[in-house]
Amino acid sequence: MSNDIKIKKGLDIKLKGEAEKTIEKAVLSNFYTLRPEDFHGVIPRLIYKEGAKVKAGEPIFHDKSNEAVKFVSPVSGEIIEIARGEKRRIVGIKIQADKEQIFQDYGKMDVNAVDADTIKAHLLASGCWTFIKQRPYDIIAKTDQSPKAIFISGYDSAPLAADLDYVLQGKEAELQAAITAVGKLTDGKVHVSVGAKSNSPLAGLSGITLHKVSGPHPCGNVGTQINKIDPVNKGETVWTIHAQDLVIIGELLLTGKFNAERIVALVGSSVKKPRYFVTKIASEVATMIYDNGVDQNGNDRIISGNVLSGKQIGPDGYLGYYNNILTIIPEGDDYELFGWNKPIFDKISTSRALTFSWLTPNKVYDLDTNMNGEHRNFVLTGNYEEVFPLDIYPLQILKSCMYQDLDEMEALGMYEVAPEDFALTEFICVSKQPHQKIIREGLDLMIEEIG
Amino acid sequence: MGLKQNLHNLKEKYKGTKIAPAFNALHTFLYTPNDTARGGTHIKAADDLKRTMNTVIMALIPCLIFGMFNAGYQHYLAVGEIQAVTNGFFSSEFWNLQNFVLGFWKILPLLIISYGVGLGIEFLFAVIKGHEVEEGYLVTGMLVPLIVPIDIPWWMLIVAVAFGVVIGKEVFGGTGMNILNPALTIRAFLFFAYPTWMSGDKVWVQGAVERTKEIANGSTADAISGETILGSLAQSHPVDYSVMDMFFGFIPGSVGETSTLLILLGGLFLIFTKVGSWRIMLSATLGALVMGYIFNVVVDAGWITETSKFYGLMSTEFWHHLIIGGMAFGIVYMATDPVTGSQTNKGKWIYGFLIGFISIMIRVFNPAYPEGVMLAILLMNVFAPTIDHYVVQGNVKKRLKRGKLKTA
Numbered sequence: 100m101s102n103d104i105k106i107k108k109g110l111d112i113k114l115k116g117e118a119e120k121t122i123e124k125a126v127l128s129n130f131y132t133l134r135p136e137d138f139h140g141v142i143p144r145l146i147y148k149e150g151a152k153v154k155a156g157e158p159i160f161h162d163k164s165n166e167a168v169k170f171v172s173p174v175s176g177e178i179i180e181i182a183r184g185e186k187r188r189i190v191g192i193k194i195q196a197d198k199e200q201i202f203q204d205y206g207k208m209d210v211n212a213v214d215a216d217t218i219k220a221h222l223l224a225s226g227c228w229t230f231i232k233q234r235p236y237d238i239i240a241k242t243d244q245s246p247k248a249i250f251i252s253g254y255d256s257a258p259l260a261a262d263l264d265y266v267l268q269g270k271e272a273e274l275q276a277a278i279t280a281v282g283k284l285t286d287g288k289v290h291v292s293v294g295a296k297s298n299s300p301l302a303g304l305s306g307i308t309l310h311k312v313s314g315p316h317p318c319g320n321v322g323t324q325i326n327k328i329d330p331v332n333k334g335e336t337v338w339t340i341h342a343q344d345l346v347i348i349g350e351l352l353l354t355g356k357f358n359a360e361r362i363v364a365l366v367g368s369s370v371k372k373p374r375y376f377v378t379k380i381a382s383e384v385a386t387m388i389y390d391n392g393v394d395q396n397g398n399d400r401i402i403s404g405n406v407l408s409g410k411q412i413g414p415d416g417y418l419g420y421y422n423n424i425l426t427i428i429p430e431g432d433d434y435e436l437f438g439w440n441k442p443i444f445d446k447i448s449t450s451r452a453l454t455f456s457w458l459t460p461n462k463v464y465d466l467d468t469n470m471n472g473e474h475r476n477f478v479l480t481g482n483y484e485e486v487f488p489l490d491i492y493p494l495q496i497l498k499s500c501m502y503q504d505l506d507e508m509e510a511l512g513m514y515e516v517a518p519e520d521f522a523l524t525e526f527i528c529v530s531k532q533p534h535q536k537i538i539r540e541g542l543d544l545m546i547e548e549i550g
Numbered sequence: 551m552g553l554k555q556n557l558h559n560l561k562e563k564y565k566g567t568k569i570a571p572a573f574n575a576l577h578t579f580l581y582t583p584n585d586t587a588r589g590g591t592h593i594k595a596a597d598d599l600k601r602t603m604n605t606v607i608m609a610l611i612p613c614l615i616f617g618m619f620n621a622g623y624q625h626y627l628a629v630g631e632i633q634a635v636t637n638g639f640f641s642s643e644f645w646n647l648q649n650f651v652l653g654f655w656k657i658l659p660l661l662i663i664s665y666g667v668g669l670g671i672e673f674l675f676a677v678i679k680g681h682e683v684e685e686g687y688l689v690t691g692m693l694v695p696l697i698v699p700i701d702i703p704w705w706m707l708i709v710a711v712a713f714g715v716v717i718g719k720e721v722f723g724g725t726g727m728n729i730l731n732p733a734l735t736i737r738a739f740l741f742f743a744y745p746t747w748m749s750g751d752k753v754w755v756q757g758a759v760e761r762t763k764e765i766a767n768g769s770t771a772d773a774i775s776g777e778t779i780l781g782s783l784a785q786s787h788p789v790d791y792s793v794m795d796m797f798f799g800f801i802p803g804s805v806g807e808t809s810t811l812l813i814l815l816g817g818l819f820l821i822f823t824k825v826g827s828w829r830i831m832l833s834a835t836l837g838a839l840v841m842g843y844i845f846n847v848v849v850d851a852g853w854i855t856e857t858s859k860f861y862g863l864m865s866t867e868f869w870h871h872l873i874i875g876g877m878a879f880g881i882v883y884m885a886t887d888p889v890t891g892s893q894t895n896k897g898k899w900i901y902g903f904l905i906g907f908i909s910i911m912i913r914v915f916n917p918a919y920p921e922g923v924m925l926a927i928l929l930m931n932v933f934a935p936t937i938d939h940y941v942v943q944g945n946v947k948k949r950l951k952r953g954k955l956k957t958a
Contacts, residue, residue, distance in 0.1 A: 333953050432585075438582025439579075449595060451823045467593070472582065472583075476725060480827075480892075482824070529601075
C-alpha cells in the first residue's frame with residue numbers, strides 16, 4: 100500500500116505577507132511569560148514564588164493533577180510577576196532574563212542505549228513532555244498511557260505557515276535523537292508526513308514511517324493525517340508532536356540542555372518585510388514586531404499562531420508555547436456599505452454567490468478580521484464537506500457537541516478530532532458559528548464526563 | 551461618513567435594549583457590521599446568510615417578472631382580447647405593457663402582504679425573544695406570492711402567512727430550526743383551510759371567479775375558464791397547449807410556477823453559485839421521471855384503460871410532468887431548502903428522489919386536487935431527519951467496526 104496521502108477536499112487560503120526565506124536573530128527580549136492557558140486543561144501548581152531565581156530549563160510549575168508533568172523556564176532569570184485572573188487563576192508567569200544565560204544540566208543521554216522508562220522520566224523531568232500531545236482530547240499526553248502510534252507532520256499547509264523544510268534544515272541529528280527516543284515510547288509506528296515535493300530533513304531519518312502528503316489545506320494538519328493513516332478508535336491514544344519541538348527534545352537528549360530557541364516566521368500583510376527570526380518560546384513579541392516594520396499606531400491584530408487557529412495577543416503579548424509563527428493582519432472593525440449583496444472580488448469564498456474568488460485561485464489576498472456577517476443558526480448544508488477531508492460528518496458532530504449528547508459525540512468521532520480540524524469549516528461558515536470553540540467545549544465535556 | 555457614524559452611534563445607544571434586534575436588522579441591511587472575529591479563526595470567508603438568501607431571491611426574480619406578464623396574458627387571453635402566442639418565447643402577444651401592468655398591480659399587493667406580515671412577525675419575535683432578525687424570511691416572503699393563485703383574497707394570505715411564520719417557524723426557534731418549509735406550510739394552510747380558492751378551474755386566471763359570480767347574478771358575459779393543464783388531464787379533458795407553451799410558461803397556474811424555462815435557468819444559477827443543492831435537484835428530477843415512466847408503462851401494458859379516472863394523468867408522457875404544474879418550481883426552490891431538507895450528501899440523493907417520485911404519485915392519484923409536489927416535499931421534510939439518521943449511522947457503524955477489528 101502506498102504511504103502517500105492525497106486529499107481533494109480542502110481549501111488553500113493564500114494570504115499576503117508570506118515569510119521570505121532569510122533567518123535573522125531577533126533582538127533577545129528581556130521578558131518572557133509562560134501562560135498556563137497554552138496548556139489546555141492544566142491547572143498550574145507553582146514550584147517557585149515571585150522573586151525566585153531560576154535557570155533555563157528549570158521547572159517552575161507542574162500540573163496539579165499530575166506532579167510528574169513539569170513546565171520549565173525558557174530562560175534563566177528572575178520570576179518577577181505571577182499574574183492572576185479571576186478566582187486567582189494564574190494567567191501568566193513573567194520572567195526577567197539574565198544577561199548571562201545559565202542552563203539546568205540534565206545530562207547527555209545515549210538514546211540507543213536506554214529503555215523507555217528512562218526516556219520517559221527524562222522527558223518529564225526536563226519539561227520536554229509538554230511537547231507531546233495526545234488524541235483524544237488534544238491535550239498534553241497522559242503519562243500512564245502508551246500510544247498506539249505517534250504522528251508528526253513535517254508539512255504545514257495553513258495560511259502563511261512557516262516552511263518546515265526550511266526551519267528544520269541542518270537539525271538532522273536532533274531530529275533523529277528525538278525520533279529514536281519517542282519511538283521507544285510506543286509499540287506502534289512513528290508516522291512522519293512531509294510535503295510531496297519537499298526535501299525535508301525528516302525524510303531521511305530512520306525509525307519512521309514516511310508519508311508524502313499533497314492537496315489543499317488541511318493536508319498538513321496532523322489530524323487529517325491521523326484520519327487517513329490510522330484513525331483513533333475508542334480506547335486508543337495517539338500522540339502528536341510538532342516537528343520543530345522535536346529539535347528541542349533532540350537537543351536536550353544530545354546536550355542535556357533545554358534550549359527554548361525556536362525559529363519563528365513573522366508574517367501577515369501588516370508586516371513590511373516578513374521573514375524568519377530566531378527567538379525563544381514565550382518571548383515578548385513587541386520588540387521583534389515593532390523593530391521590523393509593523394506600524395506602532397496601526398490598527399492591527401497580532402496573532403500568535405496562524406490566522407485560523409492562533410491566539411490573539413496584544414502588542415504586549417508573548418509568543419505561545421506551541422507556536423512557530425506570528426501573524427499580523429489588519430483589524431476589520433469597520434462597516435461596509437451593502438457588503439452583503441455587492442459583488443466581492445477581494446475576499447475569499449467557496450461559493451460563487453457574487454463572490455469571485457473562484458476566478459482567481461492563485462490570487463494572494465489581504466484579508467482583515469471582519470466577520471463579514473453576523474452569527475446565525477446553522478442553515479446551509481453540504482458546504483463544510485467540501486473543505487473537510489476527514490471521514491466524519493462535520494455538521495452533525497458540531498450539533499452533537501452543541502446539544503451535549505455524549506453517546507452521539509463518541510459515535511460520530513470525537514476521539515479523533517482537535518479544534519484545529521474544524522478551522523476551515525469555521526472559516527467558510529455562512530452562519531459564522533464558532534466551530535473550534537464548539538469542538539473544544541465538546542472535548543472538555545468528554546474529559547469531564549468520560550475521562 | 552456621516553450616515554455610517556450616525557448609525558454606529560445609534561447602534562451603541564440601543565445596545566442591550568429591546569429595540570436593538572429591530573434596529574440591527576435595518577442597520578445590517580445597509581452596512582455589514584463592524585464585528586471582528588474573536589476566539590476562533592481570525593479571518594472569515596466573504597459569504598454570510600444575507601448573501602446566500604439574496605442569491606436565491608435573485609434566482610426568483612425572473613419567475614416573478616414572468617408571473618406578472620403571465621397574469622395579464624392569461625386574463626386577456628381568457629376574455630378573448632388577445633390571441634395566443636405564436637412566435638416562441640419572445641412573442642409580442644405576451645411581452646407587452648398591458649399584460650405587465652395588470653399583473654404588476656395584482657401581484658405587488660401579494661408581495662407586500664407576504665413581506666409585510668411575515669417580516670412584521672419576524673421583527674416582533676426578534677424583539678420579544680431578543681435574538682437577531684434572521685434572513686430566512688427574505689426567501690420565504692418571495693416564494694409565497696409565487697405559489698398562490700393570482701386572485702387569492704388578501705385576508706386569506708394574511709392569515710396564512712401569520713400561521714406559517716408562527717407555527718411553521720418561530721415556535722421551533724426561527725430560521726435553521728424549523729422542520730417544515732415555511733413557504734409550503736403557508737401554502738398547505740391555504741390549501742386545507744380554503745380549498746375552493748386553491749384548486750378547481752376558476753382560480754388560476756385573474757377575473758375568473760369574479761366573472762362566475764357575475765354570471766350567477768344574471769350577467770350574460772362568457773365564463774372564463776382557468777383550468778390548469780393538470781386539471782384538464784385529471785378530468786381527461788383535452789389539453790390545448792403545446793409542449794413549448796408549457797416549457798416557456800404561457801399556461802395558467804400559480805403566479806410564478808409556470809415558466810419551466812426560467813425555473814431551469816434559476817436552478818442552474820443556484821447550482822453554479824453553490825447555494826442550491828444539485829444533488830437534490832437532479833435526484834428529484836430523476837424520481838419524477840421514474841414514477842412518470844412507471845405510469846406510462848402501466849398504461850401501455852393495458853392495465854389502465856380510458857375509462858379509468860386516472861387515465862388522463864397516467865398516460866401523460868412521463869417527461870411532460872416536469873413542465874406542467876408546480877413540479878419544476880418545487881424541485882428547484884422548495885426541495886432544496888437546506889434547513890428542512892436532508893443535510894447529508896448521500897441523504898440528499900434519497901430525499902430528492904423520493905420527492906420526485908412521490909410528487910408524481912400524489913399528482914396522479916389525488917382525487918381532489920391534481921398536484922402533489924407540495925405534499926410530497928412536506929412529507930419528505932418530515933422524513934429528512936430519518937434519512938440523515940440512517941446515512942450517519944453508516945459512518946458510525948464503520949467507525950465501530952474499525953475499532954473492533956483493531957482490538958480483535
